Amino acid sequence: xxxxxxxxxxxxxxRAVNAxxxxxxxxxxxxxxxxxxxxxxxxxxxxxxxxxxxxxxSKRNKWSYVFEDxxxxxxxxxxxxxxxxxxxxxxxxxxxxxxETPPTKxxxxxxxxxxxxxxxxxxxxxxxxxxxxxxxxxxxxKAKDFDESVNFDEILSTLxxxxxPLVVMNEESGNVSYQNKxxxxxxxxxxxxxxxxxxxxxxxxxxxxN
Numbered sequence: 001x002x003x004x005x006x007x008x009x010x011x012x013x014x015r016a017v018n019a020x021x022x023x024x025x026x027x028x029x030x031x032x033x034x035x036x037x038x039x040x041x042x043x044x045x046x047x048x049x050x051x052x053x054x055x056x057x058s059k060r061n062k063w064s065y066v067f068e069d070x071x072x073x074x075x076x077x078x079x080x081x082x083x084x085x086x087x088x089x090x091x092x093x094x095x096x097x098x099x100e101t102p103p104t105k106x107x108x109x110x111x112x113x114x115x116x117x118x119x120x121x122x123x124x125x126x127x128x129x130x131x132x133x134x135x136x137x138x139x140x141x142k143a144k145d146f147d148e149s150v151n152f153d154e155i156l157s158t159l160x161x162x163x164x165p166l167v168v169m170n171e172e173s174g175n176v177s178y179q180n181k182x183x184x185x186x187x188x189x190x191x192x193x194x195x196x197x198x199x200x201x202x203x204x205x206x207x208x209x210n
Contacts, residue, residue: 002079004028008069056136072190091135095128096185124153128187
């Protein structure tokens with residue numbers, strides 16, 4: 001069974017419960033992790049994600065999955081299918097990503113699912129990603145070399161850019177999340193359900209189990 005870690009301010013909050021229900025349904029073994037408080041929100045996220053990296057290195061699993069708690073899937077995908085993306089990756093891949101500028105990418109096909117391999121390090125986001133135990137060790141080892149102003153997204157993007165990481169997609173989404181035209185991937189942050197300022201236009205998302 002694949003391990004999944006959910007980062008949340010409050011594990012009893014609706015968004016955290018929703019994320020756990022989704023991942024339970026997909027047959028992940030779920031670990032809920034509360035945020036480590038810090039006056040700087042970005043550094044709090046960094047500390048919290050590094051704590052999850054420590055947890056990952058303490059487990060036997062080669063691959064683990066990490067999510068923030070406001071996630072939603074365009075299409076549900078089983079860990080069994082995700083194994084094929086693991087085989088096509090070295091230490092890391094995104095289930096959802098963002099880019100400030102249109103990224104240079106090449107399209108690949110893993111089984112019947114589309115994926116893009118990004119050819120630039122201008123890709124970030126840490127709301128949904130997969131990482132190996134060795135990858136988590138690398139993050140823990142190298143994080144101390146980054147200034148405290150550097151957020152966790154940027155650390156991931158910098159460290160794994162040489163791998164040209166895959167981003168798992170699906171066709172229904174048009175490969176772009178409604179939350180922002182520069183967000184891509186199978187998993188998006190549900191800003192409609194979990195925001196005080198939801199977007200006006202949302203997609204008619206058809207979700208089914210693969």
